[in-house]
Amino acid sequence: MNASAEKKVQISSIAETWMEVRAQGLYCKPADCYIDPVEPVGRAIITHGHADHARSGHGEVFATPETIAIMRTRYYTNDDTHETALAYDARTDLGGGVTLWFASAGHILGSAQAVLEYNGQRVVAAGDFKRHPDPTCAPFEVVPCDVFITEATFALPVFQHPPLESEVDKLMRSMRALPGRTHIVGVYALGKCQRVMKTLRLAGYAHPFYLHGALKRLTELYESYGQDFGAWELVSEIPRADKGRFRGKLVLCPPAQINDRWSRRFADPLPTVASGWMQIRARARQKRAEMALVVSDHADWGDLIRTCKETGAPHVWITHGRVEALEYALRREGINAKGLNLIGRDEGVE
Amino acid sequence: MEAFSRLLDDLYFTNSNLAKETILSNYLRATPDPDRGWTLAAIAGTLRFDLFKRNVIKSLMQERMDPFLFDLSRDYVGEMSETVALAWPQSDSPVRLNRLPDLADVIDEFQSRDKAGIRDYLIMLLDNMTPAQRWALLKLGTRGLRIGMSARTVKRTLANMKSVPLDDIEKLWHGLEPPYENLFAWIDGRAPKPDMSGVLTYSPVMLAHPIEDKDFDRISPDTHQAEWKFDGIRVQISAGQSGVKVFSRKGDDISHSFPDLVDAADFNAVIDGELLVKPGGEIGRFNDLQQRLNKKKPSKKLMEQLPAHIMAYDILSLNGEDLRKLPLSERRIHLASLTADQNPDRFSMSEKLNFKTTDDLTALREEAAQTGGLIEGLMIKDKSSLYVPGRPKHGWYKWKRDPFLLDAVLMYAQRGTGKRSSYYSDYTFGLWNEEDKLLPIGKAYFGFTDEELKEIDKWIRNHKLARFGPVQEVEKELVFEVAFDSAHESARHKSGYALRFPRIHRIRWDKPAAEADRLTAIAALIGA
Structure with a gap:
């Protein structure tokens, strides 16, 4: 650590008397409740439905209605799970003097920041979040607090995400320039897929999307919440012989499939990956993408720092990602930042 | 911009x-x-x-x-x-x-x-x-552009734009300067071909056909000459009033890597030959030469340790006179008198080998095979052949010694690019060391048919172990018979060896991995 970062900062916060890091995850003592635990626990607050935050086997789950629906769709919960669905801003008493409410995080459908209030203090666990606009979920809401708990997935100055429109424009330009090729875009099934489809529609792409089967259920779930992606068809329901059908069109699938056996069925496929990591050329080449779309559902460097400052929180705890860089930069701003070194967060999912 | x-x-x-x-x-x-x-x-x-x-x-x-x-x-x-x-x-x-x-x-x-x-x-x-x-x-x-496009691909693009053979571009290339306005004027059809007289340029080289059984009937000591095929890189030295240039076989200007040669070239001629290094006055291995290639500015020490040397095969022009229309036998006379005046540490002429019968040639080739890779085989050339770029029929033959073969075990696989991007088509294989551990000795991505590729791909998908980024580790069960041209000691490889030009010769579905070759087999093969 650079010496200049070691300004007189008070690392500890009074909140540490009631919030602590355990092997299973972040733990709220008076409420006996975990936030996004990585192992099955009795009571869990779940910020959003991605697999590295939402897991199966918890006894009791607090989440937004959308997140609960996502967890059901992915079989993370069953009929024995005690579910408490809390819409944004609705408050509930967790017991032990702790009140919980959710504020939107702008990450994916239903994503939330968990706001915990106890003894006049407020801790906000942001989960994963972004500040860029997203037509498929509610925008991030700044909640003033005493301790802000943030991720640091893209916490390096090299990560400055471009507007999604410019990336979608790049894709549409390529489709016009290479009408003989099938553009196969690798997207995560939850969030990225739907955001890319919606943005393409807003940009004027009118043809039906062709989807890999793994994207179907979550897309339907988004539709049940009023999202409209226009027409889409499953690749598996189109006869194998009909290769020409996909020529010049757009196929969406999970990232691993863009150049695996599955993609052999398309005419002259052009593998494309949409992810925040695509900012780094070598990463894009490693994925063998012929086109890299920088599409991130996480805050970039500037937005991470801006957000931490806007919450006014004197203390920022950092869960995962490029912890060292964010910690260093926040301390230079006079914020008491520290890494929590949480384990079990997935680098790839974004 | x-x-x-x-x-x-x-x-x-x-x-x-x-x-x-x-x-x-x-x-x-x-x-x-x-x-x-x-x-x-x-x-x-x-x-x-x-x-x-x-x-x-x-x-x-x-x-x-x-x-x-x-x-x-x-x-x-x-x-x-x-x-x-x-x-x-x-x-x-x-x-x-x-x-x-x-x-x-x-x-x-x-x-x-x-x-x-x-x-x-x-x-x-x-x-x-x-x-x-x-x-x-x-x-x-900062001139650090690396986008996976070779100078040759660029030249081929230009040739295709003008619908001319690649050689036409090669001949011009080193006489042209950025931003190439005269080149584009010609490509666009607005101006004649740029005039290259008086400029040191690269002349496309003459190449040999691999010899076939039926060809031996044509060959006799009266009509043909035999020479060693050395294991260096084929180059062309173009020297004259405007300087000295060393071109690779692909026409890339590599003069900057070999100032010792450039300084020593005291003639006005274009020479075709093999670039070698001679550590301690003896012809070095390809491995030694490799340390001199791609060095932008070789150090004095490196040049002393690994001095560059040209084994001259042929001469294309002398004192401004084009010799390519002369028969080989006459060109050799010019070449002999030219090399006689040069520093023998830097320039020598490839000797003619004595032979009377095909059996003599077979014996010579066998001799080449015993050099541990220093000599790749034989060149057999028609003495009356003119110097014709490309591969004219029945002009020159090459008779390479057989490749070395080893049974190695597949260890890792990686997907290919382009059409092969959905297949595991790059294979890393290894040999057993004394402690019965496999150590990787090389990588190959060709030598098999499309059908075989599909079978190997399937096998790999069913025998996956750990994954390291793009690299897939597999169970150590599949044996490849690997062919390669030479092997040399290499400190960079864990196994201590590196193979030159390795390719998959056969897939030994039948062979148990434990019976694959051991590292000591390489040492025996190359006589190291």
């Missing part, structure tokens, strides 16, 4: 060479002079000057960005130019441009400015650019 950056991005992310050629020729057709010529130079690596030094970029970043954060970023990205391109912090009150200047203007500006001016101009450009454009500028400016 916008179009240049877009082109680089397109080329960078495109895998197939054919697609790259299309992208490049579309750009060259649509872009006016002199921009397209500068682009051509940047891609082909023929720019002769840096627009700015890496140190300027470094010092700019030191002023603008916290060094700790910069170091973390560079470590993550792995490379300075891209880190700067992505993280560039805008100036407090940047000068805004309505549009970026053309590539040629950018080059002119940088060249006409002094140090402080270069700095200011660089800042202004970076402030007005997207990350991709900044990357293009930084790579262009």
